[in-house]
Amino acid sequence: MREIKSIIDKLTRENFLTKEELEALLENLNEDTRDYLIQKAYDVRKLNYGNSVFLRGLIEISNICKHDCHYCGIRASNHKISRYRLSKDQILDCCHKGYLLGYRTFVLQGGEDSYFTDEILVEIIKELKTQYKDVAVTLSLGERGPESFKRLYEAGADRYLLRHETANKKLYQKLHPKMSYENRIESLYILKEIGYQVGSGFLIGLPGLKLKDYAEDLMLLKQLEPHMVGIGPFIPHPATPLKDEVGGTAYDTITLLAIIRLLLPDVLLPATTALGTVDPKGREKGFKAGANVIMPNLSPMNCREKYSLYEGKKFLGNESAEEKIKIEKNILDSGFEPILTRGDNIKWKRK
Ligand code: SAM
Numbered sequence: 001m002r003e004i005k006s007i008i009d010k011l012t013r014e015n016f017l018t019k020e021e022l023e024a025l026l027e028n029l030n031e032d033t034r035d036y037l038i039q040k041a042y043d044v045r046k047l048n049y050g051n052s053v054f055l056r057g058l059i060e061i062s063n064i065c066k067h068d069c070h071y072c073g074i075r076a077s078n079h080k081i082s083r084y085r086l087s088k089d090q091i092l093d094c095c096h097k098g099y100l101l102g103y104r105t106f107v108l109q110g111g112e113d114s115y116f117t118d119e120i121l122v123e124i125i126k127e128l129k130t131q132y133k134d135v136a137v138t139l140s141l142g143e144r145g146p147e148s149f150k151r152l153y154e155a156g157a158d159r160y161l162l163r164h165e166t167a168n169k170k171l172y173q174k175l176h177p178k179m180s181y182e183n184r185i186e187s188l189y190i191l192k193e194i195g196y197q198v199g200s201g202f203l204i205g206l207p208g209l210k211l212k213d214y215a216e217d218l219m220l221l222k223q224l225e226p227h228m229v230g231i232g233p234f235i236p237h238p239a240t241p242l243k244d245e246v247g248g249t250a251y252d253t254i255t256l257l258a259i260i261r262l263l264l265p266d267v268l269l270p271a272t273t274a275l276g277t278v279d280p281k282g283r284e285k286g287f288k289a290g291a292n293v294i295m296p297n298l299s300p301m302n303c304r305e306k307y308s309l310y311e312g313k314k315f316l317g318n319e320s321a322e323e324k325i326k327i328e329k330n331i332l333d334s335g336f337e338p339i340l341t342r343g344d345n346i347k348w349k350r351k
Contacts (some may be wrong), residue, residue, distance in 0.1 A: 004033045011262045012040045015203025016222065022215035025259070034255060041258035041290035048266050049292050051336045054343030056105040056138065057098035057298035057321045060307040061086045065111025065141070069165075070175040071203065073237035073308045074111050080239045084303050085115055088124055092131075098298045099132055101324050102340045107161070107295055109140035118140065118148050122155040129156035136342040140199075143183060144301065147188050153194050158342075158350070160191045161199035163230055166206055167216040175206070188224055195351035199228030199268075204256060205248020206234050214256060222263050227345035228293075229260050229267050232274030235310035250279035254289045266346050270294050277314050284334040293343070294331075296321040 007025050011017050017025065029037065029135055062085035063074045074081065086094070095106045106128065110116065125137055139152060140161035149160065164184055166172050172181040193197045202217045221229060233248030254277050261269060270293040271286030279285070283294060297315045304315035318327055328338040 003030050004030075004148070005036055007059065008033065008037050008185070008262075009039055012044065015263055015265055017263075019215050019219050022218050022259075023212045026211045026215060026255075029255065035131060037262075038258045038289045038342070039253070042260040042288055044261055044265050045279055045290045047180050048346065052292060052339045052343070053287060053331050053336045054105070054268065054293045054326070054339050054341075055066065055103060055327065056107050056293065056295040056343075057095070057101075058107045058109060058295040059086070059091060059094045059098075059101035060110060060297070060303065061091055061108050061141075062110035062113040062116065063303075063307045064113040064115070066114065067112055067179060068177050069179075070177075070241045071206065071234055071237070071310075073240060073310055078237075078239045081308060082306055084306050085110075085113055086300070086303070088120060088127075090300060092127060094298050094300065095128055095132075095135075096298040098321060099135065101321060102112050103298070103321060104132075104134055104340055104342050105136040105138060105159075106298070107138040107140060109116070109161070112142040114240055118144075118151045125152060125155040125157050134342065138199075138346065143179075143187050146194075149187075149191055149192055149196070153196055157196070158344070159197040159199065159228065160190065161201075161228065161230060162187055163201040164188065164217070164220060165197075166202055166209070167220045168209065168213060171206060171208065185220075188226070197227035197268075197348045198224075199230055200224060200226045201228075201230035201232075203234040203248065204231060207245045209254075211252060218256075218259060218263060221260065225264065227268060227348055228270075229264065229311065230270050230272060231256055231260065232272035233278050235274055235277060235312070237308065237310045248278070250275055250282045250285065253278075253282070254285050257286055257291050258289040268343070268345055270295055273297075273314055273319050276319060277310070277312055284330070285317065287331075287334060289335055294327070296323070296327060
């Protein structure tokens, strides 16, 4: 036990561990050492971001996707869901509603839908940036390639979220038919090189993975040094090949949030909807372990149910951007401070 605490102390001091040390930490945590880890992560988040929790408005612009990721409810082979895509005006309306509510970051997320050409996205981004001088635009639209990434950045996009999903290459290839692990990782480095604030991250509880296996994901994150990291439990969806799997836990997700806060002290780290879905208190526990972002849903109400990535995905109450007062109260009640400014990573400046 002493040895585990000294590994946590080294992680806190140096923001680095070797792969062997990360594996030892993940394999040997008990209630006592896990509490110690979470306390250290809490101290570090306080030092860098105080008690702030940044609110972002999430707009799910399309559930049409050409890919067939084995875990994902909007995969191309799922013929049971009703598909939608938002028009430019609908997206701008959502942002307008969000702006009036006070949101200053809009996250446009969707499946890989070829309707959203660079031209259409450039128009949307430019329009947003002209209308609202104080907002950040985050994109999460998959692997579009270097030229597209560059055009969208030049149009004004500030951030790009692209989880690597799993650092286990064999598993990645199995779960993502016709996609390439190398391309995913290369895309992340290209996004960083262009100048975006870049977010990566991974799913917790994919079939066959043990806690110690996430050492590889953590090493990858440390090497990439992203500005944002999104992790969450994998939750099975009934219309996917992984429907009978067990899925990830809030407990493991919170342990990993704490380790990521210590590895990357100034990272923007969401307490995700998936975490709030597997545990109603998951987000508050996440804030205490170092998370400092939430992304309530701003999509049109009649589309939310259709963006069903996993079973039971929440989009009302605390997950609904319209419930801002309730969300803010819950954040305050758990001892944190809701913040509605852009909330950039403290180390980032536009090139
Ligand atoms: N197409 C974009 C991309 O590839 O990054 C963004 C959309 S994708 C649906 C957004 C995220 O949903 C993925 O990065 C994945 O981690 C998460 N996701 C998909 N299916 C999930 C599931 N069953 N459980 C938890 N998260 C899931």
